[in-house]
Amino acid sequence: KAGVTQTPRYLIKTRGQQVTLSCSPISGHRSVSWYQQTPGQGLQFLFEYFSETQRNKGNFPGRFSGRQFSNSRSEMNVSTLELGDSALYLCASSFGTPEAFFGQGTRLTVV
Amino acid sequence: GIQVEQSPPDLILQEGANSTLRCNFSDSVNNLQWFHQNPWGQLINLFYIPSGTKQNGRLSATTVATERYSLLYISSSQTTDSGVYFCAVARAGKSTFGDGTTLTVKP
Numbered sequence: 470k471a472g473v474t475q476t477p478r479y480l481i482k483t484r485g486q487q488v489t490l491s492c493s494p495i496s497g498h499r500s501v502s503w504y505q506q507t508p509g510q511g512l513q514f515l516f517e518y519f520s521e522t523q524r525n526k527g528n529f530p531g532r533f534s535g536r537q538f539s540n541s542r543s544e545m546n547v548s549t550l551e552l553g554d555s556a557l558y559l560c561a562s563s564f565g566t567p568e569a570f571f572g573q574g575t576r577l578t579v580v
Numbered sequence: 581g582i583q584v585e586q587s588p589p590d591l592i593l594q595e596g597a598n599s600t601l602r603c604n605f606s607d608s609v610n611n612l613q614w615f616h617q618n619p620w621g622q623l624i625n626l627f628y629i630p631s632g633t634k635q636n637g638r639l640s641a642t643t644v645a646t647e648r649y650s651l652l653y654i655s656s657s658q659t660t661d662s663g664v665y666f667c668a669v670a671r672a673g674k675s676t677f678g679d680g681t682t683l684t685v686k687p
Binding site: 504 | 623668670
């Protein structure tokens with residue numbers, strides 16, 4: 470069974486640009502969550518989607534948004550990038566129980 | 581929100597030694613997981629353990645939900661055990677991670 474797949478693995482963007490990250494969950498998993506990991510703030514919850522609906526949201530500005538498609542794949546968008554958005558973005562999927570399985574992450578660098 | 585504290589923040593061991601990592605949380609939770617973050621950043625599931633005790637090879641974990649803590653035991657440590665260990669708890673659909681314990685196992 471394939472794991473959680475995140476694309477791209479690495480990304481370099483310029484301040485002010487926007488970026489879209491993709492996450493394909495484990496087959497059959499309907500819940501997808503996104504996290505940001507930085508050296509200063511650690512791992513922080515961004516949001517969770519279930520059956521195409523945002524079910525929970527962390528404390529991030531509106532520049533961070535997401536969506537989920539009918540096949541459970543999810544995308545995360547960050548608009549008007551700032552240097553502080555440089556981070557490892559992790560996606561996790563789950564099915565039934567709250568046990569989450571993580572992808573390899575997308576490392577975003579904003580210059 | 582829920583506070584999660586992990587201790588110790590750093591741990592250095594000789595190969596073959598045993599260790600105990602602790603995770604304290606400030607409120608009742610319906611999910612607790614332990615992860616090992618590999619050098620490439622991926623979080624590897626170790627245990628899903630909202631309560632009770634589980635074992636997987638040299639690793640075992642115990643969560644005492646009523647006292648709001650969990651312990652991860654690593655026995656006969658190997659250099660490949662090095663890395664950052666995270667505890668994560670969830671309540672009402674929101675997950676909170678601790679700051680992690682960085683384990684270094686020396687040969």
